[in-house]
Amino acid sequence: MINWLWQANIWLSILSVLLLSLHPLLLKWYGARTLYSLWLLLPVALLLPLVPALPAQSPANLQPEFWLVLPNDLGFVPQPNAVTFVMLLLWATGTLLVFGYALLSQLRLQRQLNAGRHYRSGTLVCYRTDSALGPAIFGLLTPQLILPDNFLQRFDRQQRKLILQHERAHWQSADPQCNLLALILVALFWFNPLSWLAYRRYRADQELACDARVLQQQDNTTLVCYARTLLAAMQSAPPTVNLNLITQHYGALATMTERLTQLKQRRPLLKYLALSCALALLCAASLLQTTVAVTESQTTAAQTKTEITPIVRINPRYPVKAAEEGINGWVQLSFNIDAQGKVENLRVLDANPRAVFNDEALQAVAKWRYHPDHAGSNLTIQLAFELDTDSH
Known part of the structure; x- marks a missing residue:
């Protein structure tokens, strides 16, 4: 377990550094939607330590x-390794704390929403709240939409339409489910600062990609209206508002400048780029395992003397x-x-x-x-x- 965790952490760090350092170039060359899809490479880090090496001749100790x-x-009976046990205990404690915080945040949000008005439309559950929450969408199996009570007063008809399209785009792209996967990665590698930096950048790219999906085939008039909608949502959402680790907020101040800048950038989604990169990573991991195996075999040849x-x-x-x-x-x-x-x-x-x-x-x-x-x-x-x- 500790060996897998260590190797996966190394791969996760390498991929995070690449995506974070190359982010401006990737965003410029490929656009927000393709860049967002590249974050799917991070879960591949969990599989890379398990990739088998290519067959290689290993010297054997022929003299029994x-x-x-x-x-x-x-x-x-062998005695357990005390250091390994303590390390696993500390890691498990940190992981449980992250999961516990996320769960308590979700329960607190759900309790707050249930105290207000809500109604169901098909599979959609819509919550109306008098707090600063929303617009936002969350849920794993069924969509749950949060709208403020003054939604009709704060936004005009066109703005309301764009906001709902934005939240629907989040759900259609399985963003809440991807956020849960991202949370699992953060919880498993809580001790690595790069995992938190990558998570923050991933969530920002998620909003950029959602904006790009909504405006994919819209005219300039709609683009201007969308920009005004973002500003209106930002002005009505205090910076103290924080939902939880798997819920996105439409008017997040931290990424608003970047989102407004990227509205004019329209690049097609390269559907198979992330898949190609994932396959390349798997091949690279297999070759690396083979190289390590050959090196260890050469070392073993000397050891067998x-x-x-x-x-x-x-x-x-x-x-x-x-x-x-x-x-x-x-x-x-x-x-x-x-x-x-x-x-x-x-x-x-x-x-x-x-x-x-x-x-x-x-x-x-x-x-x-x-x-x-x-x-x-x-x-x-x-x-x-x-x-x-x-x-x-």
Whole structure:
């Protein structure tokens, strides 16, 4: 878990730095809608550590290590890594705090809205509130629209139409659902400042993209009216208003200047750019994993000249039936050592007699632990089960 979290955090940081640093150029070249779609690359960071490496030849330790198993070998139980446990505990605490804050904010908002007037129109639930909330839309399965009580007085007919088109565009683009996914990323990587900076920029780009969708085929008269609508919404929304992490606010002051500047920029959506970038990332991750695997294999080739011994070794139990019948034997096993020093790809190469000691050998060796420095090593060991000796 800690290994996946660390690798995913590295990929998330790289992608965040690229999108944040190249943001002005990407916005100029590709427009708000295409730039917004590129933020979908960040969830790919969760998958990149899981991408398998391309097949590569890994040197094996061809000289098997011999271990003797006696009927009275009891073995020992490995002790958990205290540092890893504390790190996971701190990470889980921070993640739960972020989720808890988001949940409490949502419940507080819902309680405030339920106290006011609301009505349903088909699948849409519309809330009318006398507070500074709205216009805004939220919800995961069904849309829930927030409108201020003075909505009819604050905006003229054309402005009201544009506002509703804006909120409908948010819902049709699955922005509330994407905001939940973004919240999950922030909660998982709360310790990384880049995740918060990326989240803030993502939310701003979400509004830019929504503006672009609404004005995609509108004339200049509508564009001017839309700009006035943004200004009217901004002037009526105090800067202290803050909904929650997954609800967008139509008149957010922080991004208003940028939104007004971008209204005249109309560029087509490059639908497959984000998908192409995601596939390129997956290929790059696979190639990187392959490069790392080859490097580790070369290191392993030198390491195999010296003995690689486990730091935790569990001795197999001697099968009761074999002991009663006086059966001796051996089992030859092959396995790899992963990045955490654990045994993986464990399999039986040969055994004598067959199927007598295999299960006990597999169960025991699966619990062995090696130093992480030996990660990538491929080992072959032979466990000897003997009754007539008392020495190792």
